[in-house]
Amino acid sequence: MSNDQEYLLIDRILAGESKLYEQLVNRYKSYAYTIAFKVLQNRPEAEECGQDAFIKAYQGLKGFNREAKFSTWLYRIAFNTAISYRRKNKQQFQSIEHTIIGHNGEGEAMLEKTDKKKFLDQALAKLNEGDRTALTLFYLDEFSLEEIAVITNMQANTIKVRLHRARLRVAEELKTILQQEALTL
Amino acid sequence: MKASGKLENNILLYLDGTLSGKDLKDFEDQIQSDNDLKKTIENFRFMESAFKIEPLQQPSSNFTSRVMQNLENYPIQNTSSILNSLLLIGGIIVLVTLCTLLLTTGMFDSYKTIIDLNSVSLVDKYVHQSLPAIALNGKVIINIIIFLNLILALIVLDRAVLKPLFQKRIQTHS
Numbered sequence: 162m163s164n165d166q167e168y169l170l171i172d173r174i175l176a177g178e179s180k181l182y183e184q185l186v187n188r189y190k191s192y193a194y195t196i197a198f199k200v201l202q203n204r205p206e207a208e209e210c211g212q213d214a215f216i217k218a219y220q221g222l223k224g225f226n227r228e229a230k231f232s233t234w235l236y237r238i239a240f241n242t243a244i245s246y247r248r249k250n251k252q253q254f255q256s257i258e259h260t261i262i263g264h265n266g267e268g269e270a271m272l273e274k275t276d277k278k279k280f281l282d283q284a285l286a287k288l289n290e291g292d293r294t295a296l297t298l299f300y301l302d303e304f305s306l307e308e309i310a311v312i313t314n315m316q317a318n319t320i321k322v323r324l325h326r327a328r329l330r331v332a333e334e335l336k337t338i339l340q341q342e343a344l345t346l
Numbered sequence: 347m348k349a350s351g352k353l354e355n356n357i358l359l360y361l362d363g364t365l366s367g368k369d370l371k372d373f374e375d376q377i378q379s380d381n382d383l384k385k386t387i388e389n390f391r392f393m394e395s396a397f398k399i400e401p402l403q404q405p406s407s408n409f410t411s412r413v414m415q416n417l418e419n420y421p422i423q424n425t426s427s428i429l430n431s432l433l434l435i436g437g438i439i440v441l442v443t444l445c446t447l448l449l450t451t452g453m454f455d456s457y458k459t460i461i462d463l464n465s466v467s468l469v470d471k472y473v474h475q476s477l478p479a480i481a482l483n484g485k486v487i488i489n490i491i492i493f494l495n496l497i498l499a500l501i502v503l504d505r506a507v508l509k510p511l512f513q514k515r516i517q518t519h520s
Binding site (some may be wrong): 167174175179180182183187190191192194195198207208212215216219220221222223274277278280281284296297300301314325328329331332335338339 | 355356358386389390392393394395397398399400401402403404405406409410412413414416417418420421422496
C-alpha cells in the first residue's frame with residue numbers, strides 16, 4: 162500500500178468508516194508491538210501498550226498532518242506510550258522475559274537460536290529503552306536513520322552516534338555474557 | 347574488545363559493508379593478522395545474527411479484534427477544535443476589552459433614542475391600543491453585548507477546551 166493509498170484509507174476512516182482501521186492495525190501491529198516490547202521487556206504489558214497506542218492513534222487521527230509516513234507517526238505514539246507505561250509501572254512489573262526463555266527447543270539448532278536470543282536480550286537489557294528500540298529498528302533494516310530518530314524522540318544528528326555506541330555496548334555486553342556462560346559450563 | 351575509536355568505527359563500517367577499496371583490503375589484512383580483532387568481529391557477527399532471529403515480535407492473535415472492540419469507546423477527537431476554540435475565546439476577550447474601554451471613556455453615553463412602537467405601521471395594522479415608547483441608550487446595549495460575550499466565552503471554554511482536556515486526563519490515568 163503506497164502512502165497515497167494509505168492517506169485515502171485514513172480519509173475514509175475519518176469520514177466515518179471506522180471498520181477500515183482494522184487494515185492499519187493488521188498492517189502495523191507487529192512493529193508497534195515490537196517497539197512496545199523492546200521498551201517494556203514484558204509481553205502482557207507490551208500487548209496492552211500496543212493496543213493502547215493504536216487507540217491513541219485512532220483518537221488523534223485528525224491531528225496526523227501527513228508530513229511523515231503514517232507508520233512513523235504511529236510508531237512514535239507506540240514508543241511514547243511504552244515509555245509512559247514503563248514510568249507508571251516500573252514498581253509494579255519486573256522483567257520476566259529472561260525466565261520465560263528457556264531451553265525448550267528440540268534440536269541443537271533450536272537451542273542455539275534460543276540461547277542467542279536469550280544472550281541478546283540480556284545484553285539489550287543493559288541499554289536504555291531509547292537505544293534498545295533504536296537498535297532493534299536499525300536491525301529490522303526497514304527504517305531510515307531519520308525515521309528511527311523521529312520514532313525514538315532523538316535528534317536526527319545524534320542518532321548515528323547513539324546507534325554506533327549502542328552497537329559497541331551490546332557487542333561488549335555479549336562478550337561478557339558469553340565468557341560467563343563459558344565459565345559455568 | 348576495547349578498541350580505539352577509529353578501529354571501532356572501522357569495525358562497524360566493515361560490518362555494514364561500507365568499507366571499500368584500499369580501506370577494505372587494509373582492514374581485512376588487519377583482521378587476518380590480529381586474533382583479538384578477529385574475535386571481536388566474530389562477536390559482532392554473533393550479535394548481528396542474534397538480531398536477525400525473530401526480529402519482529404508477534405502480538406497475540408486477538409490483538410486486532412481487541413483494538414477494534416475498544417474503538418467505539420474512544421471516538422476520533424477533533425484536535426483542531428481546541429485551538430480554534432482558544433482563538434475564538436481570544437477574539438471575544440479582545441472585543442470585550444475594547445467595548446469596556448470605550449464604555450469607560452463615555453463613548454456611548456450620548457447614544458440615546460426612543461423607539462415609539464405606535465409609529466410602526468405593522469403595529470397600527472394589528473394592534474389597536476396605544477403602545478409605550480421604549481427608551482434605549484448605547485451604554486445599556488454595549489453592556490448587554492459584553493455580558494452575552496462573556497457567557498459565550500465561558501461556554502466555549504467549558505465545552506471545547508476544559509472538557510476534552512479532562513476527558514483526556516481521565517483516559518490517561520485509567
